[in-house]
Amino acid sequence: MPNSEDQNPFVAAFARTERALRESEARLQALFETAVDGMIIIDPRGRIVMFNPACERLFGFTAAEALGKNVAMLMPEPDHSAHDGYIARHVETGERRIIGIGREVKGRRKDGTVFPMHLSVGEAKQDGESLFVGILHDLTERKTTEAQLVHAQKMEAVGQLSGGIAHDFNNLLTVVVGNAELLVDMLRSRPDLQKIAEAVVQAGERGAELTQRLLAFSRRQTLQPTEVDCNRLVNDMEKLLTRMLGASFTVRSVTENGLWTAYADPGQLENALLNLAINARDAMPTGGSLTLSTSNMPLDERYRDRHPEVSPGLYVMVAVTDEGTGMGPEVLARAFEPFYTTKEVGKGTGLGLSMVYGFVKQSNGHVAIYSEPGLGTTVRLYLPAVAAEAEAGAGEAPPLADAPRRETVLIAEDDPFVRSFAVTCLTAMGYAVVETSDAREALRKLGDGIHADLLFTDIVMPGGMTGWELAQRARQMLPDLKVLMTSGYALEALVEAGRLPPGAHILNKPYRKADLARRLREALAG
Template identity: 65%
Template structure:
């Protein structure tokens, strides 16, 4: 039998209680440490070596049991149990130590608190940089979106503009050619890309273009840059048209580029020409009207006196013939003054509803007697009634004048066709002839198979006193009266 350990201490109370209290406090501390480790490991799932904490917990718990048994063996000699517990503690400590030594290199790599703080600060700095980078990226994306929207708006403006837009580089090569330019010049955009813009100019203008650009780039002198001017453009088919060209300069990647804005002047030129022609006709009309009025008064006196002389000279046939010649010349002069008055619109008109079919039919005999026999006359009225509001006498005179002009165009004979119809005049026609309202109009068409007219003659055919006939064979007032 073994003696309790207290005998070794001679059962001195002071020694007994010193050992009891010391072992109890150590055991209490050893028992509390594993609980702390268990709570710590359960809360920190991210620990890399969590099993090490469990090993330490078992080892420390076993150490605590040895101190409890040390207290117990003071009175009860259970040294066998105490030995087993110490053996278990030894095994736990040896296993823990054996597992710890291989981990030492890895444990040494665990950052110190200072290093952790540095790492945290560096991480915060990187996070700030990341936020700044994200903000910059967001701003870049917003700028890209704004640029895309701006380009989309600019493209829409250029693509839908009525005026032409051409972009060229410093060498004169075409970089942009909008749909309006395609309509103006007759080229597709793909046909002119990287071609010299001189291809859109007639020779007289293209020879100077490169010189203007080169002079501006070398001297900065703005001969055509920033200035609108009137030039001539040349279409794909070789035809030309007037246009207003405004050229501006911009920079792209440090290189000069030039944008040309083109406005077609064809319509304006046509309107200006019509205005000039109208003003000229008005002046001629005023002049001819005044002359015709005064001349008609003179003719009245001349014809009246000639008729009076004719009555007085019945017995003198030779003198009577002279009087008749004077009367005939006066009547021709009166007819001429009537044409002048009709042209100047000073003649009194009596407009009323006129059946164009009936009017042409009533003129058959007159036309047959007036025109040469080698002129075949065909009147083909429209199946529908064609009513016009006009002065019948003036309308008959106009048809007769057209027939006489047609006869003169067919010296060897030919066919003269007169027909009627109703034609619609649309808004496009009204745009070219503002004095005419859009709608349906009665038509009398006079057609011949004569020699025709050149473009130059056709352009002046209705001018007063203009004629291509020999002197004495035409007054130049027939078509102008029409």
């Protein structure tokens, strides 16, 4: 028996149109829900009417928290105060400031942090009223990469300039010192004038030392690389530094068994460690602990994405850690620049770290500093490993523990790229993941009833609460919660300084997926 659609062509046409609209709406909803970039729809009064999951990840607000609120909540000043005026002016006059075009703007997350993003805005009509659709793309990673490239290019340019200056000054100093020495010999009968000539020689020799340091920074010093047992070198340096630094300093070494052989100039490596020890001594005016450590360190493509000047490969890492005053972000950004120093006039040339930087770069290696004010500083030197030995050792991947169950890991990590990497790894391993950007947000999640089997937290985070304090408070809420901690700071030194209890489950940055998997299983089993 024919249905009503067959009997009435108008009804059939209406039904087809309705079905097409439903299918179109379903496709648009799927696009909105699965889009990698953030998508927001607001009404003419600036109220958010749609907020996709990508926006939730981008801003830290849930859709329930954002819907119905003014979109200005996602903007820092001055856009926060001016945004409603932009919309009103457009509605009244039709003036387009950003609609139909894209530009770079700033966004503000729930935790108050500001980040760069690309914003494209389109306008649509619904029941005669304008709706504004925003497409948001996070530019944080791109900006970080650009900044790394600019810094590497700046250091390269400064190095070339310094090398040229040092070369020319060496020629001048050869003449000055040589003639001053001749005068010393010629003025034996005039001790008063001979002293002046000797002062010229001494000043010239100090100038030659400075130019030699500039040549080291500009990677123009003569190196004699060979195979180096860094464990033995570090143990020898421990004895030397113990005598040099004095009784108010404790020097210790933490070396890795089975360390690969590095390929570098051993004399220059010793000189680099000596410079780092002197800097550490100056950062601890009343004494303290200095730690020398070694480990095998493969650096992969993901690490290269954050440090474009680094070639992925197998490295031997030698680190020097102090528990001194530490450095803030502004000082840290300029630490390797020649002649940049925070010491008093006459107490430093600002070339110590520059020499270390130049030596490691000329050795085809990589150097990184991790520092926090009041916590101390770790300088890591990554030297190329001897290829055949390292590849053989790296090929023997340690077996992982049992395949992970569907346990839930709560991540507290303020670095968005490290957090993203950890989330990707843990999700691929089969864990359920709850991510937060600091300790207070992690506690809020737990307070809201989120269950977690393990807390994976950075030790040093913004907001005034450390990872260890977070772990203590989280365990008060979930007594069975397991904890795994990580940091770019040398964790052996944290334990030594009493900042971590012995036996705590810890993972050094940078870490690989296999390291993370193994440490997680150990922590969960513990």
